[in-house]
Amino acid sequence: MKTLGVIFSNIHDREITELTGKRTLASIPFGGRYRLIDFVLSNMVNSGITKVGVITKMNYQSLMDHVGSGKYWDLNRKTGGLMVLPPYGAGEKTLYKSRFEAICGIDHFLKRSDEDYVVMSDCDTVCNFNFADVVAKHEQNHADITVIVSKMKLKGTQTQVRSAVEFDSEKRVTKVTTSQKLSGEKVVFTNMMVISRTFLLRLIENAAEWGYASFSRDVLVKGCREHRIFAYEYDGYFAKIDSLADYYARSLELLDKAKRDELFYKDGANIYTKVRDSAPARFSQGAKVTDSLVADGCEIEGEVRNSILFRGVKVARGAVISDSIVFQDTEVGEDTRLHCVIADKSVKVLGGRLLSGHETHPYYIAKETVI
Numbered sequence: 187m188k189t190l191g192v193i194f195s196n197i198h199d200r201e202i203t204e205l206t207g208k209r210t211l212a213s214i215p216f217g218g219r220y221r222l223i224d225f226v227l228s229n230m231v232n233s234g235i236t237k238v239g240v241i242t243k244m245n246y247q248s249l250m251d252h253v254g255s256g257k258y259w260d261l262n263r264k265t266g267g268l269m270v271l272p273p274y275g276a277g278e279k280t281l282y283k284s285r286f287e288a289i290c291g292i293d294h295f296l297k298r299s300d301e302d303y304v305v306m307s308d309c310d311t312v313c314n315f316n317f318a319d320v321v322a323k324h325e326q327n328h329a330d331i332t333v334i335v336s337k338m339k340l341k342g343t344q345t346q347v348r349s350a351v352e353f354d355s356e357k358r359v360t361k362v363t364t365s366q367k368l369s370g371e372k373v374v375f376t377n378m379m380v381i382s383r384t385f386l387l388r389l390i391e392n393a394a395e396w397g398y399a400s401f402s403r404d405v406l407v408k409g410c411r412e413h414r415i416f417a418y419e420y421d422g423y424f425a426k427i428d429s430l431a432d433y434y435a436r437s438l439e440l441l442d443k444a445k446r447d448e449l450f451y452k453d454g455a456n457i458y459t460k461v462r463d464s465a466p467a468r469f470s471q472g473a474k475v476t477d478s479l480v481a482d483g484c485e486i487e488g489e490v491r492n493s494i495l496f497r498g499v500k501v502a503r504g505a506v507i508s509d510s511i512v513f514q515d516t517e518v519g520e521d522t523r524l525h526c527v528i529a530d531k532s533v534k535v536l537g538g539r540l541l542s543g544h545e546t547h548p549y550y551i552a553k554e555t556v557i
Contacts, residue, residue: 189321190301190383191230191238192292195223195249197285197377198310204430204550205530206245212309213249214433215513215531217440218479218494221252222309222427224459226378227268231259232455233317235305237266239295241288243273258460271295286393286401293390296383304386308377312425312436314452317380320418324380330413331385333359333406334378336420340368349375349402351417359415362406375406376420385413423448434528434548437494437511441477464497472503488518502537509545513553527551 195212205214212223223240230238238261240253249270255261256268271292273282282288289306296304303324305317315334324332335351350372352361362375389398389405398404409415423445425436440446450457464483469475474489483498488505496514501507504521512518512529519537526543530553535541539557543549551557 188301189233189235189303189305189317189380190296190299191235192289192304192306193223193226193230193238193240194285194288194306194308195240195246196243197288197308198427201310201428202430202433204528204552205433208245208553209248210242210244210246210309211427212240213246213252214427215496216312216433216437218481218496220457220459221249222312223249223253224457225312225314226307226309227253227259227261228455228457229307229313229315229317230305231261231458233305233321235317236261236263237269237299237301239269239271239292241271241273241292243282243288246270252460254460259458269295284400286399286404289386289401290390290393293387296387296390299383301383304381304383306379306381310427311376311378312427312449313376313420313423314449314455314457315378315420315422316453316455317378320380323418324382324416327357327416328414329380329416330382331405331415332380332418333415334376334380334420335373335417336376336424337371338374338426339371340374347402348372349406351375353417357417357419359406359410359417361410362402364402364407373417373419376424376426422452430528430548430550431546434511434526434545438492438509440479440494441492462497470503473501488520496531511548530555533557 195210198211214222216222261268347366348368350363350368353359427433467480467484470487473486477492478490479494481497484495485500487503488501491508493507493510495512498515499512500517502520505518507524510524510527513531516529516533518535522535522539524541527541527549529551532554533551534556
């Protein structure tokens with residue numbers, strides 16, 4: 187079963203504008219040393235997918251710097267490998283405005299491929315998942331589309347539109363409801379799916395005739411009866427990054443070793459990222475670190491509690507960081523207190539400062555800010 191991977195790097199940028207002002211959602215740092223794209227890329231590679239196209243739109247310089255040739259995911263190959271797909275398709279002059287337009291813009295990439303199936307995924311999903319199982323089920327069911335779903339508790343106040351999926355005893359989808367106001371426990375589409383390549387090309391070629399403009403509304407919601415759409419339930423660790431508060435909560439979940447092990451080492455399937463040669467973290471005499479993840483290259487002289495520190499963070503003597511996420515190369519001055527804070531890259535917080543947010547509304551400091 188030959189399978190092609192397609193990743194949408196910008197689809198949900200507007201959900202976390204604080205972190206995507208100068209980067210794509212795909213390149214948002216996560217877990218101390220990773221980027222969000224690392225999870226879907228690793229899942230595809232671990233599933234035997236060796237040809238992956240990443241659809242870009244804007245602010246993708248840091249993404250290209252991170253993924254490079256794909257060698258850290260064993261995707262620097264003569265045939266297949268990793269390809270960054272530009273935001274404009276052949277003959278197009280405007281940026282895509284929807285998932286369906288983005289798919290139509292890569293029709294040349296799809297036509298030049300010879301894989302039987304396409305795995306499509308966004309980057310707002312953090313999990314350790316084997317797509318090979320879904321592809322096998324997809325082929326067994328002679329499906330046009332297989333959507334990967336998971337149970338979620340929704341509050342009805344989320345900013346992102348969610349798709350609740352209903353299906354029969356054979357897992358064939360009977361109804362899809364798309365709304366921002368879904369509440370309670372729902373079986374929700376994870377924005378990961380398997381689709382037959384020839385069927386996808388047929389959708390693209392007939393989009394104008396059929397009046398298709400939205401993949402969710404026109405293909406999934408309206409196409410339940412017309413197309414063979416099946417559901418595949420995933421019950422492992424699964425986190426959606428819908429907002430800054432969600433990013434904060436899902437990040438600090440990784441301080442739980444059981445969740446961390448399930449995400450990074452499930453069934454021997456690792457999550458890969460770009461390797462940087464940095465010195466080990468240095469802890470000065472008197473430094474105190476508890477229940478935290480501290481990346482290489484950090485220099486700790488103060489106290490860190492229940493927090494995540496990325497590479498190269500410096501914490502001066504007398505400083506206390508608690509329940510916070512501190513990005514790469516940030517400096518925290520003497521006797522400064524950070525509580526429920528997300529500090530972006532290369533932030534400098536001078537001595538004697540007191541900055542605090544709340545777990546439901548973390549205080550965000552923009553990249554390269556001096557406070």
